[in-house]
Amino acid sequence: MEIDKVMERIEDQSELIKLVEDFSYLFKEYEMGLLxxxxxxxxxxxxWQAKYGYSPFEHVKTRIKSPLSLKDKLKRKGIDYSLESIQQNIFDIIGVRIVTTFEDDVYKIYDILQGRNDLRIKRVKDYIKNPKPSGYKSLHLIVETELVLSEGVKWVPAEIQIRTLAMDFFASTEHKLQYKYNTKKLSDSIRQELREVADVSSVLDRKMTEVRNTIMMD
Known part of the structure; x- marks a missing residue:
């Protein structure tokens, strides 16, 4: 009986080592996908600079979820902490945020991404045309990027968010107010004020686009 227990512990430890190795390789694939x-x-x-004479990007931010952050998300969603569950249910381990100056450029970038052979767009959530109740705006894409390895081609999932500077300012500020200050539920009056800020941001985006278009026509 004692030998059986020892063998079980060895098998459990071997499975744990195998799981750690599998996760390590999985995250390397995500790193390669982000590259x-x-x-x-x-x-x-x-x-874009060659065609239009300016960069469409104000800034681009990227990240890969940490194993701890991933584990927290799996727990919140009631998903098993296994390779199979992650690959079937989690598509935002890689995150890319693209911030533009003009709203028109958001959709131009989207069109370019659609036309790439090494990228598959799997899902689109357009929070610009259909803002969230808070006023949050952004174009969210779930994509798969082609990864050519010695063993063959793999498609690695990622989330890409594209939005303007004004949208990004609102999203960042809203996040700080609601989460960074440990405010679980904002009052109705604060939500209304945030919505008014979002509306002002939208007006700013439209005005900047009008100014840009006027300059280009002169």
Missing amino acids: ELKSDIEIIDLE
Whole structure:
């Protein structure tokens, strides 16, 4: 009996080691996928500058979820902490946020991404045309980027958010107010004020686009 227990512990430890190794390789794949996306964005930037004479990007931020953050998300969603569950249910381990100056450029970038052979767009949530109740606006894409490895081609999932500077300012400020200050539920009056700020941001986006278009016509 004692030998059986020892063998069980050895098997459990072997399974744990195998799980750690599998997760380590999985996150390396995500790192490689992020490198591919960064390369795509740099190419889009250079091509855009050649065509239009300016960069469409105010800034681009990227991140890969940490194992701890991933585990917290799985727990919140009631998803098993396993490779299979992650691959079937979690698509935002890689995150890319693209911030533009003009709202028109958001959709131009989206069109360019749609036309790439090394990128698949799997899902679109347009919070610009259909803002959230808070006033939050952004174009959210779930994509798969092509990863060419020695063992063959893999498609790595990622989330890309595209929005203007005004939208990004609102989203960042709303996040700080609601989460950074430990405010679980904002009052109705505060929500109304935030919605008014979002409306002002939308007016700013439209005005800046009008100014840009007027300059280009002169």
